[in-house]
Amino acid sequence: MSENTKTLEVSVWRGTQEGGAFETFSVPAQESQTVLDVVSWIQQSADPTLTYRYACRVGMCGSCAMMVNGQPRWTCRTHVSRVLDGNRLEIAPLRNLPVIKDLAADMDPFFDKWIKAGGVHRPSRTRHEPIQEVSPEEPGRVEANKAIECINCSVCYAACDTVAGNEDYLGPAALQRAWTLYNDEKVQDRGAILDAVSGSDGCLNCHTQGSCTRYCPNELDPLSAIAGLKRAVATSFFRRRA
Amino acid sequence: MLDLRLYMAQRLSAMVMAPLVLGHIAVMVYAIQGGLSTAEILGRTQGSIPWLLFYGTFVLAVSVHAAIGLRVIVHETTGLRGRGLRIFTWGTGIVLLMMGARAVAAVTML
Amino acid sequence: MKLKPHRTHPLWLAYMLHRVSGLGLALFLPAHFYVLAMAVSRPGSLDYFLNFAANPLVKVAEFGLVFLLAIHFFGGLRLLALEFLPWSARQKSLAAASVAGAFLVSGTFLLRAV
Numbered sequence: 001m002s003e004n005t006k007t008l009e010v011s012v013w014r015g016t017q018e019g020g021a022f023e024t025f026s027v028p029a030q031e032s033q034t035v036l037d038v039v040s041w042i043q044q045s046a047d048p049t050l051t052y053r054y055a056c057r058v059g060m061c062g063s064c065a066m067m068v069n070g071q072p073r074w075t076c077r078t079h080v081s082r083v084l085d086g087n088r089l090e091i092a093p094l095r096n097l098p099v100i101k102d103l104a105a106d107m108d109p110f111f112d113k114w115i116k117a118g119g120v121h122r123p124s125r126t127r128h129e130p131i132q133e134v135s136p137e138e139p140g141r142v143e144a145n146k147a148i149e150c151i152n153c154s155v156c157y158a159a160c161d162t163v164a165g166n167e168d169y170l171g172p173a174a175l176q177r178a179w180t181l182y183n184d185e186k187v188q189d190r191g192a193i194l195d196a197v198s199g200s201d202g203c204l205n206c207h208t209q210g211s212c213t214r215y216c217p218n219e220l221d222p223l224s225a226i227a228g229l230k231r232a233v234a235t236s237f238f239r240r241r242a
Numbered sequence: 243m244l245d246l247r248l249y250m251a252q253r254l255s256a257m258v259m260a261p262l263v264l265g266h267i268a269v270m271v272y273a274i275q276g277g278l279s280t281a282e283i284l285g286r287t288q289g290s291i292p293w294l295l296f297y298g299t300f301v302l303a304v305s306v307h308a309a310i311g312l313r314v315i316v317h318e319t320t321g322l323r324g325r326g327l328r329i330f331t332w333g334t335g336i337v338l339l340m341m342g343a344r345a346v347a348a349v350t351m352l
Numbered sequence: 353m354k355l356k357p358h359r360t361h362p363l364w365l366a367y368m369l370h371r372v373s374g375l376g377l378a379l380f381l382p383a384h385f386y387v388l389a390m391a392v393s394r395p396g397s398l399d400y401f402l403n404f405a406a407n408p409l410v411k412v413a414e415f416g417l418v419f420l421l422a423i424h425f426f427g428g429l430r431l432l433a434l435e436f437l438p439w440s441a442r443q444k445s446l447a448a449a450s451v452a453g454a455f456l457v458s459g460t461f462l463l464r465a466v
Contacts, residue, residue: 070357095358159358165318166243204249205314207371208434210363223363230249230435237250253435256428263425270418280398301385308378315375338381345388 006087008080010038012050013092016101022090035068035075035083039091039103052103059217062153066103067092072158074217095158110154110171117174118181118196124188134185144183147176147225149218156212156222168201172212172222175203179225182232194236203229243317243327248310255307262300287349294350301342309335370427373420380417
């Protein structure tokens with residue numbers, strides 16, 4: 001059988017926050033086809049009302065993540081051949097986030113928590129002072145470097161069952177960001193970072209399920225970053241009492 | 243649903259219990275040889291300060307640990323929060339502590 | 353029950369095992385305390401209970417409880433190590449392997465001694 005005659009059975013979530021259902025489309029299979037290609041084909045050739053989100057198509061912007069056969073994926077860099085179940089694909093909006101319409105999840109809670117966890121740059125010097133030199137070999141910088149490739153795609157957030165069970169929980173991405181800033185020499189107020197992540201919505205609620213690290217498309221390790229935060233917070237507990 | 247105090251209580255009680263659990267398993271393996279009887283258990287434990295301290299510490303630690311553990315499970319599965327969750331945590335801890343204290347007193351005191 | 357696809361990996365299963373064993377132990381505790389407290393209030397009842405506890409089916413249940421305790425104990429040590437020791441993954445694997453090895457040796461010894 002030639003590649004051209006094969007088709008994929010693709011169930012796509014249609015609906016809004018109020019409810020919806022899966023709708024099945026037959027999509028022609030192609031060689032080197034990504035999940036985003038499949039979604040785009042449906043929107044361009046079968047149903048132009050399908051809503052979804054993407055921008056760069058090359059794994060840089062973090063806007064196209066969806067649930068593919070029950071697992072969170074960056075769809076632009078996920079080959080259909082890697083995730084196909086027989087000839088079936090089930091594509092749904094990201095888990096743990098409100099749905100705007102169809103495959104477009106509302107990312108607001110994700111970014112709100114990013115800010116709540118202290119993920120905004122607070123400079124310690126003004127523009128009139130000389131630029132602070134940071135050695136690339138300094139241990140804190142090495143630790144901080146591990147997570148700077150985060151593209152805010154929210155795959156880890158969708159994979160995390162602690163987020164699912166505890167809606168206040170800041171989630172892996174925001175906490176990993178806090179750990180990066182904690183290790184950044186240019187950040188002066190480390191105590192403020194620990195305060196932001198040690199509350200009842202913070203890093204101490206992580207159950208070490210490790211789905212974040214397993215699913216991160218950039219192979220980052222939020223699990224270890226959160227363990228680092230827990231260590232720093234626990235140490236500060238004893239230091240502040242002493 | 244853990245803040246720093248609850249988290250530290252959970253982990254510190256776990257660290258306290260680590261050696262106690264090993265001791266408890268050793269006691270169980272030793273005690274069940276040749277069956278169990280009330281007289282045998284009491285003969286070993288009654289009036290013994292070391293056993294009182296061992297199991298007294300164990301009961302205190304396990305009450306704290308279990309109450310916090312159940313708090314997390316209840317919050318994540320039922321969504322209970324705020325005052326209700328606080329009452330549940332304290333209630334569980336206090337009931338376990340009282341029942342445990344009664345059991346320890348029963349087997350170690352004359 | 354079929355596990356959701358995003359959960360089918362070892363660390364998630366370790367988490368679930370830790371949660372289920374902890375829940376089981378927490379539910380067992382009140383019964384355990386209640387029975388022990390009989391030693392003073394009703395020694396006859398405790399002996400009656402201990403005789404009941406000697407039958408094979410109960411023995412299997414007891415094995416289950418000790419098993420839960422062991423699972424929760426090792427799972428807890430794993431968590432404490434992961435959270436509090438800034439070790440590399442390799443160091444942690446080695447530490448886990450040596451603890452497991454120690455238990456294998458001492459467990460074999462214990463079984464022979466009994």
